[in-house]
Amino acid sequence: MKGAVIGCGFFAQNQLEAWRDIDGVEIVALCDQDAERLNASGSAFGVERRYTDAAKMFDEGGFDFVDIATTVGSHRTLVEIAAKAGVHIICQKPFAENMADARAMVDAAQTVGKTLMVHENFRWQSPIQAALNVVKSGTIGKPFFGRVSFRSGYDVFSGQPYLAEGKRFIIEDLGIHILDISRALFGDATQIAATTRRINPNINGEDVATMMLTHENGATSFVDCSYATQRSPETFPQSLLEIDGTLGTLRLDAGYRLTVQTEGETQTDVSPPLLPWAQKPWHNIQESVLTIQQHFVDCINSGRQPETSGADNLKTLALVEAAYMAAEQGCTVSLADV
Template identity: 50%
Template sequence: MTARLKGAVIGCGFFAQNHLHGWADLDDVEIVAVCDVDEAKARAAAEKFGITRVYTSAKTLFATEALGFVDIPTTMETHEALAGLAFAHGVPVILQKPFAPDLDACRRIVAAAAAANVPLMIHEDFRFQNLSRTVRKILDSGELGRLTFGRLSWRTGIDVYSNQPYLANVKRFMIMDVGIHLLDLARFLFGEADGVFCRTQQIKEGIAGEDAATILLSHEQGATSILDFSYATRRDPDPFPQTLGEIEGTEGTLVIGADQVLTVHGKGGTRRIAVPQDGRAWTREPWTQIQDSVVHTQRHFIDSLRSGVEPETSGRDSLATYALLEAAYLSAASGRLIHPERLV
């Protein structure tokens, strides 16, 4: 049997609970320690997941433990310092999205990982959803022909502020929180983009940033895509957290409908595909789709460490996603079409 890879989790807050469940589902991984500056959160996680060692200082964690990797599901302003500590100890890192507050910080983290020769992956999970992988397979089959158009739509009215109160106070809110997932998914499905136009809106009163945005991308291989996303949409049923949309090619169309149902229309006719969920014991609606994808993201990270192959959403690769994010904010501020830096 393959030896279990020993890891630690730094940050035991809201979303880390999914990470801890996910690691527990991987037979070839063992989380040997947790760390949180809030000791009560670290202790609660350790107790719930049967983890023996608890730290309130990442410095002490790295000085004490021999780790095969570290998972950092903290918010982005802590990432550069925490990842830097891991690199100094030669420990591979998986960092939750958003990568860092701006592209320069992302670049510094990627450069530090490269200088230390330590693997770095961004936990960008939308592309690892069962739905996204099924769509990618259909595109790879060539059934739709050459892609001409795509729309990815993510609109909800859920009260995101109760689970993640810090989102009410951030100036760069919706593109950073959800747009980043769709920008990565657009790269995954339609390829790299060389033009970005964006309009943002602040619909809810009293928050610091935008809570809705629409982005138009021109892709190098010829398709146009539209990404529209909102936390201020009143809809019944509320599709949270599903990405809906459609993809058109010269030979057919794929519609991403509610409840993970795809309708594929091609030369051979029309068919419906119901994309299954994993059926894990700990996942709960409406979060199942995202919770499943957390485990797939973790699996990909561990497989890439074991094989020595750069992960899909490595730090280096993710620079291209963050270049699109910066271009979207610049476009929204200037009203202009922006040509982002080609970073991968």
């Protein structure tokens, strides 16, 4: 399977490493508007075909899928060009700037019958998968309460300076993953309430968000995120879990310790592996990049819909929109209204 990558910035380096690890995949073309970044990645990953204009790259074709690793402002345009060119698409989160764009992007891929997956990778982290497997096995019964928590003081702005500039920050950038984990664990939500704060005076958006979701199955989950939490040990980029079920409880604590209590108690170390090209503490995220990209390839090969497809991601994106509405208006927002 031949692929092209658009966007050769900070995070794309992980995606390029992961593509190199996947059997049967070759990245044959790269695109970035910034020629310096384009050439640096082209040389590092041995890709000869290089473009500063995505439309030209699609005109010349010769690949089966495109990996869109640019920031959100370009996603709709690039997904629509890719769909027109008739290739499968994997697109970074946040999928779109608003629901109308996201729905149009899903329609564009559906019209041409191509796979569209969102690079929504946090639920694919192996510690989260371990927790999901326990929940799916029924060991703790039916979950009725959950907390999915991401609290850190890690400096994400040095690698991703644009995160300090937008009017929106933590819900759109990071909370989106944590909300998606909540969906994966407890199912779709019917309503959400939220509060937001900005603690760091040097950024424009909110860096603290506390959200409460009601799920279709009656479960309640708290999803809390912060980039203003100075604590030791620093847990970036771990998502911590507490789940109460009708037969027992599950905790995913700092240091990747998974505890399941029913009649007895089991504790497991679910630390993610350190891939040869990964660096701590990012290795947790980096491993999930390989897993999600392998899932994309497996789905194309078997004709299955990816778990984190564009259509599925509309529901995660709707939670993001609803959370901002709820925080702004100080009310509970029904997902049916988004």
